[in-house]
Amino acid sequence: MIVNKWGFPDLGFGMGLRTVHYSHILEHWPQVDFFEIIVENYMGSGGRPIYMLEQIAERYPVLLHGVSLSVGSTDPIDFEYLKLLKNLIGLVKARWVSDHLCWTGILGRNTHDLLPMPLTQESLEHVSRRLKVIQDYLEVPLVLENPSTYLEWAQDQLTEWDYLNALTQETDCGLLLDVNNVYVSSYNHGFSAQEYIQKISGEHVVYHHLSGHTNNGTYIVDTHDDHVIDEVWALYTQCYQRLGARTTMVEWDAEIPPFEVVHAEVLKAATCRKPVVSKVG
């Protein structure tokens, strides 16, 4: 078992806070260890989103997860975005904030997609520099998620796990190890998902994401619209056996089923942590 270096506690098992589940949550206050929000849905809004968040944050821990930090972009850092993010960090008293190893646009443009970083020394140094500035500004650790990717750059010099390990060493950022994304990228690029999990820097892993995806035969798209598949559960079990208990969250973002269905998936994650007891006699 490897303890994460900040000593962040295992918060248990949570799920993404989605608008279709608001009324269920406010009516039943279900037993969920925490909710994770997509920060862009709440930043800059003074209306219903922030009102709902305040109510839910009174009863549950809320984790912050972003999609627009664009940490790898070669455009200047967007401090207007960071200011709003810092306000949100204060509002829910977040101990860390997560986003993706990616870029979303350059030349003043935003594609609103999580575009893949070239895995080169130049890119590594660029992201390291920006991460330090961002973490200094936010005053909480940034936890970077391994993205699902659909292409590899011709100039890539590093594996994704070596890149992330070097980044964490250089910047002391955390890792959000998305187990489904490991599986998706390994399928799309032909590397070993088990090797990825074995070699990722365990002390930097703060938490895990789990989700479903769409397998189109020759490639997989990370659609978050279905149950977690068995292969991903097996990888998650491997993570637990290597790293120990880490905060774990299930994402379901499209074709979102009733609350109970997503919650059942969250509870299923807990069963992966049970120790295997062999029958005797």
Next chain:
Amino acid sequence: MAEREVVSNAKGMVLPERSPAPVRVSRQKVQAHGLRQQQAWLQQVVTCPPDRLEEAMANTGDFIKEGYGLDPESRLWIYRGMFPLRMVESLQIDFPGVAYTLGPEAFEALVMSYVEEHPSSSWTLNHLGLHFPAYIARSSLRGRTFLHQLAVLELNLAQVFDEPEVPALNPEALQSLAPEGWDELVLQPRPTSRLLKFDYPVSHYLHQVDNELEPRRPVRHPQRILIMRQGYQMNRVVLPEAGFHLLRDLFSGKKLAPAVERVVRKFPAVGAPELQRWFHQWGDWGIFRA
């Protein structure tokens, strides 16, 4: 209105159909490119209009690795295919009436030409539609005046949804305002209250769209609307002409007594009972700042 919600990763999709003309890809020796060049290249491939795609993808071999399972062009198409889905979905949430009126194909064409002229430059898609009504007004779309006005209404609804919540002047406080103070009194609107005037009954039309009543494009008929957010619910009411004039004066910062005098002069049929009823209603609706 639907609530916008960004999700944390890719939308579901399969590889979209490619452009009819095959893209010729160079297979020359890989050239070294800096990070900035790599990003500029991929962004161009993902976002450029179809007529510039062949040029954009000409040196794919320089940038993208010959992969496992899929060829580099197909890999690029995964990202390229997601881009219009995101743009169209975003504006469809904010402009459901325009989307319904045009139908899926024409709406997508409009969105993609709009995004070409006004690409998103913000961290949030909430700002993507800011110039959409003006773009429609300048377009050659049939019935663009109606579409423009419908888009103005929808943009205002989307904006009011996110406005900050500030305390409202309660009905009792409004009723108890002493007449001797009216000369200097200014009633400020809450950020969640907006007045709009249209040449078409766009609010009624949008109501029918929202309720899947399949409305036809309406004929010209003026409509004056008050948009308000109450208890985080979006509401809108059609106002009588005189009431609209009075509220417009008040919202623009005119003092209460001169504003009332002006509306009574302009609309002689408006008397004290009507004024009293209006202010009672406006107090109930909570449209003024405390």
